[in-house]
Amino acid sequence: MTLIQEKVKQATELLREFGVDCWITFTRESEICGDPTLVFLAPGHVTWHSAFIVGADGRTRAIVGLYDKKGVEETGAYDTVVGYVTGIKEPLLEYLKEINPRTIAINYSKTSEICDGLTHGMYLTLYEFLSEAGMADRLFSAEKIVSALRERKSAAEIGWMKEAVRATEEIFAYVGRFIAPGRTESEIAAFILGEAERRKLPTAWGPATCPAVFTGPDTAQAHYSPTGRVVEPGHVLNMDFGVKVEGYCSDMQRTFYVLKPGETAAPEDVMKGFRTIVRAVEESKKAMKPGVTGFEIDAVARSIIVGAGYAEFPHALGHQVGRYAHDGTALLGPKWEKYAKKPFQKFEEGMVFTIEPRLTVPGRGVVTIEEMVVVSRDGAEWLGRPQKDIFLVK
Amino acid sequence: MTLIQEKVKQATELLREFGVDCWITFTRESEICGDPTLVFLAPGHVTWHSAFIVGADGRTRAIVGLYDKKGVEETGAYDTVVGYVTGIKEPLLEYLKEINPRTIAINYSKTSEICDGLTHGMYLTLYEFLSEAGMADRLFSAEKIVSALRERKSAAEIGWMKEAVRATEEIFAYVGRFIAPGRTESEIAAFILGEAERRKLPTAWGPATCPAVFTGPDTAQAHYSPTGRVVEPGHVLNMDFGVKVEGYCSDMQRTFYVLKPGETAAPEDVMKGFRTIVRAVEESKKAMKPGVTGFEIDAVARSIIVGAGYAEFPHALGHQVGRYAHDGTALLGPKWEKYAKKPFQKFEEGMVFTIEPRLTVPGRGVVTIEEMVVVSRDGAEWLGRPQKDIFLVK
Numbered sequence: 001m002t003l004i005q006e007k008v009k010q011a012t013e014l015l016r017e018f019g020v021d022c023w024i025t026f027t028r029e030s031e032i033c034g035d036p037t038l039v040f041l042a043p044g045h046v047t048w049h050s051a052f053i054v055g056a057d058g059r060t061r062a063i064v065g066l067y068d069k070k071g072v073e074e075t076g077a078y079d080t081v082v083g084y085v086t087g088i089k090e091p092l093l094e095y096l097k098e099i100n101p102r103t104i105a106i107n108y109s110k111t112s113e114i115c116d117g118l119t120h121g122m123y124l125t126l127y128e129f130l131s132e133a134g135m136a137d138r139l140f141s142a143e144k145i146v147s148a149l150r151e152r153k154s155a156a157e158i159g160w161m162k163e164a165v166r167a168t169e170e171i172f173a174y175v176g177r178f179i180a181p182g183r184t185e186s187e188i189a190a191f192i193l194g195e196a197e198r199r200k201l202p203t204a205w206g207p208a209t210c211p212a213v214f215t216g217p218d219t220a221q222a223h224y225s226p227t228g229r230v231v232e233p234g235h236v237l238n239m240d241f242g243v244k245v246e247g248y249c250s251d252m253q254r255t256f257y258v259l260k261p262g263e264t265a266a267p268e269d270v271m272k273g274f275r276t277i278v279r280a281v282e283e284s285k286k287a288m289k290p291g292v293t294g295f296e297i298d299a300v301a302r303s304i305i306v307g308a309g310y311a312e313f314p315h316a317l318g319h320q321v322g323r324y325a326h327d328g329t330a331l332l333g334p335k336w337e338k339y340a341k342k343p344f345q346k347f348e349e350g351m352v353f354t355i356e357p358r359l360t361v362p363g364r365g366v367v368t369i370e371e372m373v374v375v376s377r378d379g380a381e382w383l384g385r386p387q388k389d390i391f392l393v394k
Numbered sequence: 395m396t397l398i399q400e401k402v403k404q405a406t407e408l409l410r411e412f413g414v415d416c417w418i419t420f421t422r423e424s425e426i427c428g429d430p431t432l433v434f435l436a437p438g439h440v441t442w443h444s445a446f447i448v449g450a451d452g453r454t455r456a457i458v459g460l461y462d463k464k465g466v467e468e469t470g471a472y473d474t475v476v477g478y479v480t481g482i483k484e485p486l487l488e489y490l491k492e493i494n495p496r497t498i499a500i501n502y503s504k505t506s507e508i509c510d511g512l513t514h515g516m517y518l519t520l521y522e523f524l525s526e527a528g529m530a531d532r533l534f535s536a537e538k539i540v541s542a543l544r545e546r547k548s549a550a551e552i553g554w555m556k557e558a559v560r561a562t563e564e565i566f567a568y569v570g571r572f573i574a575p576g577r578t579e580s581e582i583a584a585f586i587l588g589e590a591e592r593r594k595l596p597t598a599w600g601p602a603t604c605p606a607v608f609t610g611p612d613t614a615q616a617h618y619s620p621t622g623r624v625v626e627p628g629h630v631l632n633m634d635f636g637v638k639v640e641g642y643c644s645d646m647q648r649t650f651y652v653l654k655p656g657e658t659a660a661p662e663d664v665m666k667g668f669r670t671i672v673r674a675v676e677e678s679k680k681a682m683k684p685g686v687t688g689f690e691i692d693a694v695a696r697s698i699i700v701g702a703g704y705a706e707f708p709h710a711l712g713h714q715v716g717r718y719a720h721d722g723t724a725l726l727g728p729k730w731e732k733y734a735k736k737p738f739q740k741f742e743e744g745m746v747f748t749i750e751p752r753l754t755v756p757g758r759g760v761v762t763i764e765e766m767v768v769v770s771r772d773g774a775e776w777l778g779r780p781q782k783d784i785f786l787v788k
Contacts, residue, residue, distance in 0.1 A: 031720075033430050033507060066708055086731050089731060116513040119507075120517040128504075338459070338478075
């Protein structure tokens with residue numbers, strides 16, 4: 001079964017589970033401003049107004065512009081694919097009147113960007129169509145369906161992510177031998193990108209900050225391109241990197257210490273920071289299992305960091321990973337406005353999270369580790385081999 | 395001046411021209427479902443809720459998550475960049491109360507996908523915020539502003555597009571020598587992609603259909619990946635391809651005829667079709683100038699095709715090109731539902747359009763040419779050298 005066939009089938013089951021009659025993904029010119037859900041429903045981009053309609057009764061239909069018909073048909077995921085020439089309104093309303101769903105879920109959400117692929121203009125269009133058919137009051141947010149579709153990962157999806165993690169760990173091992181005093185952040189980033197290219201693996205997010213490399217104190221700390229800053233003995237250096245395998249991402253961070261002449265280990269202030277991070281990651285993972293919520297796990301790490309005398313990190317402890325480095329709805333985050341309801345969503349089996357606390361060692365740099373775990377039946381499992389020792393650079 | 399500085403300045407002027415006080419681009423996690431306008435406002439993707447606020451009085455402010463602050467600040471395009479930690483609501487409302495705009499344009503549109511970057515969930519969030527401030531009734535569509543910002547192209551933007559056209563023409567010339575009976579569509583596409591890679595030019599749209607190559611009768615005709623179909627003598631072969639230079643696209647089609655043994659020219663049925671297409675392209679271009687509307691131009695080509703005895707093409711005559719192969723709002727299209735108001739928008743200087751009529755020669759294949767033109771002060775100019783002769787393959 002292909003990914004699209006698998007996901008369309010899963011969607012039917014989710015509709016039944018959540019008691020929803022019908023789910024419509026409504027999009028156009030998806031290369032410009034496409035719904036992130038489309039990748040589970042169509043083999044590529046669509047050009048004109050397109051509707052992918054899944055019913056709890058198992059009936060499925062796609063209505064697309066004529067030239068997009070053949071590609072969608074060949075997915076084998078839909079009972080019928082309609083290709084129209086002048087406009088979608090007539091074939092869409094005709095079908096909706098035929099199936100007459102009591103509830104119609106559509107892809108918008110205030111609180112989850114991954115479930116918010118319907119643009120406001122497209123919402124207005126659909127609302128106008130359905131008003132004519134007397135169905136506008138049946139529309140509501142598909143957040144639960146889209147979240148579960150992305151979050152409950154199949155064995156195949158987990159397998160691709162494990163491969164992405166393995167490749168990332170391998171590249172971290174290589175770059176450890178490349179880093180040296182005198183090298184710049186940009187040179188280190190170029191080396192990493194070269195290793196990814198050699199493996200023909202795309203980066204997990206935009207190459208301007210994938211990898212991100214920060215050496216020493218006083219860097220931008222995160223979300224910033226590598227600079228000409230030079231690695232010096234005594235620096236703590238961290239990097240954030242990931243690749244995609246079959247469209248599925250890894251997202252990982254590692255911390256290095258650059259030895260000074262005569263040193264054979266990192267000094268105690270660095271090691272205290274590193275041990276604190278390792279402990280925060282481990283304890284967070286131990287507390288994860290189905291039914292737990294993200295703010296509880298975020299608090300585990302946050303209190304370890306603060307308890308050890310460091311400032312708390314100004315971001316969530318971790319996020320889900322999938323086809324995007326930041327994927328899914330449930331989040332290992334504090335109860336901050338910008339995270340909305342995400343930290344309150346209960347964990348489910350198959351969710352893949354990062355755990356990525358950070359702290360600053362004054363005068364040295366930022367210590368941070370980002371691991372990936374999958375929620376299992378009664379706990380959480382590493383997707384790779386977690387960093388337990390600081391990587392030493394001679 | 396960088397592109398972002400140029401566009402933010404242009405936006406201020408557009409606000410004055412259209413009598414709008416304030417324009418807000420409101421987006422989050424732009425790698426997942428980003429506003430296509432963001433590329434003119436920020437140096438890369440943003441992670442958390444972000445607001446880019448331009449005023450008719452020339453004041454500009456960006457409010458972004460803390461880690462996105464530095465990059466946005468370095469554009470030099472904003473008076474102030476605010477970086478928040480817990481949520482955008484407070485700094486956003488504080489600033490809006492300070493500037494107290496009478497009208498606030500935001501990026502949604504039923505009729506223009508390129509102006510429809512605001513998701514419905516983000517609209518609801520902004521509406522809720524502004525309701526608290528008593529400003530929700532000041533929101534309206536920024537379609538005019540965003541359209542003009544994309545459509546009135548600067549000399550720099552036109553220059554990049556001309557370079558993209560030149561590279562595409564060069565690649566068409568090379569591939570003409572590669573095409574031969576026995577080669578497959580996929581092999582021809584791979585050759586074209588190799589030429590683009592060799593020039594380090596990204597394709598103008600997704601590589602699954604860029605290039606698209608169709609040889610002979612009974613193909614999918616458009617929007618479909620190259621197949622294992624083999625070039626045969628007597629085939630009409632067409633291809634659709636484009637590249638990007640500095641983020642700006644070309645989008646062009648060319649038609650080839652594969653000679654049969656003993657032939658030195660294409661047969662009359664093919665030549666009649668080819669001449670009809672050339673004439674349709676030329677007459678359409680001649681009729682273009684500022685103030686004219688797209689449906690008038692579409693009708694010129696459509697009537698030439700139909701008048702010569704062919705079925706009318708099931709799509710618009712042409713679209714604008716810019717940072718996407720399909721860009722802008724005004725369209726050379728018929729008055730069909732799916733094109734909404736686009737065919738009625740008046741042309742302005744600086745708009746770049748494709749002209750791409752097509753017709754089928756029974757038993758041979760599809761004849762189609764796609765040229766690019768820019769609307770000038772009193773007419774339209776080719777961006778490259780239009781195809782006047784059918785390309786013959788021996």
